[in-house]
Amino acid sequence: MEYTHNLKIILVNNNSIIEDKIILNEIKNILYKNHTHKINWNGQLLDITIKWHKKELNEINQILMGDLFSLPIYQFDSIILHHTQQTIDNINCKYIIKFYISRIIYDEIIDKNSIDFI
Numbered sequence: 001m002e003y004t005h006n007l008k009i010i011l012v013n014n015n016s017i018i019e020d021k022i023i024l025n026e027i028k029n030i031l032y033k034n035h036t037h038k039i040n041w042n043g044q045l046l047d048i049t050i051k052w053h054k055k056e057l058n059e060i061n062q063i064l065m066g067d068l069f070s071l072p073i074y075q076f077d078s079i080i081l082h083h084t085q086q087t088i089d090n091i092n093c094k095y096i097i098k099f100y101i102s103r104i105i106y107d108e109i110i111d112k113n114s115i116d117f118i
Contacts, residue, residue, distance in 0.1 A: 003069035003070060004106075005071075005080060006066050006103075007052055007070065007084065007101050008102075009024065009031075009098070009099045011024060011098075012097075027091055027093065028052075028054060028068060031051075032053065035083070036048065036049040041079060048074065050072045050080060050083045050087075052068040052069065053069050055069050065102070066100070081101060084099060084101060
């Protein structure tokens, strides 16, 4: 599996979507870098690092999903959500940055010679 999560970002001002590709690309350039944040998980502050990757999408897929993808090592979606929120909160932007994270559909393959997923 190449990626497990998809990130779509939009810019909003006065409840209207703003089509500012320059600022949107600046934000995406920030998300392409490794960012480490302290996240509280099960009562412990952990250093969590996540990086998003840009993938070119056709016009139809651009409407349906974002062009940022990740394969974080973390199995808990709440960690990915909190980390992404912290990263976006640290971005100085004249617009409100809204985002949506979704999981990419896939089927886990079970090895018939094992007792767990591979």
